Amino acid sequence: MSDKTLAELGESESLRRTIGRLVSSDAVLVGPGDDSAVVSLSENRFVVTTDSMIEDHDFRLDWSSGFDLGFKAVATNVADLAAMGAKPIALVVSLAVSKDTKISWLEAFADGLSQALVELAPTASVVGGDLASSDKAFIAVTAHGDLESKAPVLRSGAKPGDLVAVGGTLGKAAAGLALLRSGGSAKEAFDDLVSFQLRPRPPIELGPVAAESGATAMLDISDSLVKDASRIAEQSQVCISINSSDLIGFAAVLEQAALRLNAQAMDWVLFGGEDHGLLATFPNTNQVPKGFKVIGTVKPKNQDLVQLDGSAIEARGWDSITG
């Protein structure tokens, strides 16, 4: 039956088969199948974020399986919740794929959603979805979180004197992208790095931990360490100063792959996106939680948004329009 296509089964039945593979959580008062879902919270606020991925702009169907795309769609969105200090509780997923898409691909996509929830956000579930046909595949996810009585951690709260710290990996997803682009055998030799591009694993549980610990600002690094640091700098009216010596550990694990591709590992660390690690600022060392590594300090506002070893560094990174 799973060899049938979307066009053969129609929307309702295809959606039923896909959504039917997903597990619900206790927070879901009304799940998929009605006009809307109803979700419970611990309080009378909710956190919401949305992000989309488009074929040939954000992914290629010959690189990413349905499972990979389901996994990544969850990972990138729950990272935005974590970056506010929120616990993920519910997602809705809009998917448009070609009419010829096999139901088995849709099932793999649903399994990727499920696996990412199990690994990254076990308190969350998919509560609704929308399925349509489109020549190019399109995935839009909206994710919802619960702040559990905490104040949200904004981008605008960093203060001079704060420490700058990273939770999660830097540069692995960019290395994975370079390996995929290189074609050939390099991507098999470094399949662990490729997997960070296809199925990023941001440290979601560190978001609420950082909020509890008194993080003054936080975001998830989607475009690049430097570009996202510049966003905190801009919104907090400060300068983010990074020490390259604190990044050596991130670069070291990429060196072999960089050598193979004639690339610079430190470039991936500074200017590569899509690991979706957390970049946060904390008032002092005692407040930096386990799982975060200090990489710099917050300086008073000056002409530079971001500095590396005391010199200005340009905020290069991914732009979803210009690439």
Add this chain to the structure above:
Amino acid sequence: MSDKTLAELGESESLRRTIGRLVSSDAVLVGPGDDSAVVSLSENRFVVTTDSMIEDHDFRLDWSSGFDLGFKAVATNVADLAAMGAKPIALVVSLAVSKDTKISWLEAFADGLSQALVELAPTASVVGGDLASSDKAFIAVTAHGDLESKAPVLRSGAKPGDLVAVGGTLGKAAAGLALLRSGGSAKEAFDDLVSFQLRPRPPIELGPVAAESGATAMLDISDSLVKDASRIAEQSQVCISINSSDLIGFAAVLEQAALRLNAQAMDWVLFGGEDHGLLATFPNTNQVPKGFKVIGTVKPKNQDLVQLDGSAIEARGWDSITG
């Protein structure tokens, strides 16, 4: 400046200009510009629904302006909240358009979102968005509502003996689509009907009113009266019996356009979608609120899901995959 394109301005600046045109409401604790938004509710549950529209499947850029599409994206989604009995409070919008799209088009899109909120859902605002480039335009909206201590009205609660009633219009959007497809001068002669296709105006305020009045089941009519009635019938394990004599008023206002196109007005009423009116069931006449028109009764489950004047009628209507 608005003659610049998306590619010339990039994502952040284009998004800023678009989102900047939208007005925030009191419920928005953290609005656009951070990783996520934070929205307040009257209680610790929220209602959520998502729906997408794809160029050349759900709309044509030569028929719909940016304003029309923004308006319709809001209308179709808040109708799904109303159908649960919820008050709309917040939306997030994912938009993908060609890189060559003028910023003025994006501004018109934002103005369409705004106008629909003003007219249909003045308690709601856009709290976040995502902008990307894509060869074919894609719009995905997720809408959030507040049940304000009411039980959600599901599709599964209709009981034999209940009255079946419609809030809003039937067949106008389908007539509008037929007029657009006919080309030529007919569409100018009936531009009021065309406007129901391009900018549907569902009676959002009637959703919470129906819930307060004790509606036992409700949904918004997106695919067709008969097809959506069959959904209530299926989920409530009943038969929905409709009287054609109660539909005459809906057909009458379409007769002139039907004559012009050699079409049947009653077909638009029964099998046309996209007006997004509310179809609800109520225990008795006293409970049917002003704004709803009784069109039939709920019968015990039998071999027919939907009957017209006592005979089975096929659940024809729109399917977002097969058309």
